[in-house]
Every structure is written in C-alpha cells, then in structure tokens.
Amino acid sequence: MNDIDHTQEREAAIRLVNLVHKGDHAAETEMVERYSRGLRFLLRRRTRDPNLAEDFLQETWSIALIKIRADGLDNPGRLAGYLCGIANNLVLNESRRVNRQNTSVNSDIVALIPDDSSNPFRTVSRAEVCNEVRKLLDQLKKKRDREILKRFYVWEEDKESICTRLGVDSVHFNRVLYRARQRLKSAIEASDRRSHFKVVN
DSSP: OOOHHHHHHHHHHHHHHHHTTTTTTHHHHHHHHHHHHHHHHHHHHHHHHHHHHHHHHHHHHHHHHHHHHHHSSSSGHHHHHHHHHHHHHHHHHHHHHHHTTTTTHHHHHTTOOOTTTTTTGOOOOOHHHHHHHHHHHHHHOOHHHHHIIIIISSSSOOHHHHHHHHTHHHHHHHHHHHHHHHHHHHHHHOOOHOOBBBEEE
C-alpha cells in the first residue's frame, strides 16, 4: 500500500469511527462491510475452523461497535489495527480456555479455601483441591455466578469480553464478580466443614 492509499484508508477509518460514534447506522454497515473480509481471513488462519472464525468475527464486531458507539476511539485512524487486536485477543482467550479447562483453577479462587494447618489429616494435594473447587463452581445455583467465575478465573477471558457476553458495564461487572466470589466462598467453607480439605502450600 503506497502513501496515498494509506492516507485514504486512514481518512476513511476516521470518518467511519466518527459517524458510528454519532449514531449513524449506515456508517456501521459500511464499516462492517469494509473490514469483515480481512478479519475473517485473519480469524480463519488463526483458528483453522471456519465456524469458530465466524463466531469470533461476530463477537469482534459486538465488542468494537459497543466501544465505538459509546466512546469512539483514541486513534480512529488505526481502526483496522484495533479490530485485529480484538480478534487476536478472542483467539488467544479461547486457546487459554482450552488449555486450562482440564488443568488448575486460578490461584485467586484457590485462595478462598480456608487453610487450617493445625490438623495434618486435613492436608490433600493442590490438584485435589482444584478439582473440588471446579465441582463447586458447577454446583453454584446462579448461572451468572458460574459463568463469570469460570470466564474470569478459569478461562482467563479479558474483562471487556465478559462484559459484552453478560451485557453489563465495567462497574456492574465488579459488583457481580464480588457477589459471585462471596457465594463461592460460602460454598467452599460449607464443603470444607463436610470434607475437611485444605490447600497445601
């Protein structure tokens, strides 16, 4: 791409971002049509799965449009790079989720487990504790609690993606996460009284 093409692309990106930020639905359609082909190519190359790539493409646009409608972009001329960054993060988060699904639970969750070192018979391996915590997560009554804790701590998805999936803003996210942690802590403490396990440091 020569300098003229690059300048034209930057000007087009700035125009589209500003229009979308002002609520122009036609500009949203133009933006999606203009950048989807490149994003689809990137996602198919990264995932090797056309169906997953399409899911990520839709999620990329969901995240991007919510952000642009509300706040615009600090550097609208770099719209393409911003969109590619979202797409790459979604692929990375999915890879982390798959890799961690059958491995350890995030240490912040494990830290909720009471540690009573006075009784040596209460000592079990960390792997057993992680398995127990994973079971307790699945048993939480509220679906939103299960989802936000798994996405944030087990699958390590980024906060922005989780907010989009759950339909909450950043402040509400913090409150939902705190309440979910408290309910999980209560479940862990109840399980601890029944099964007498603790974490080994």
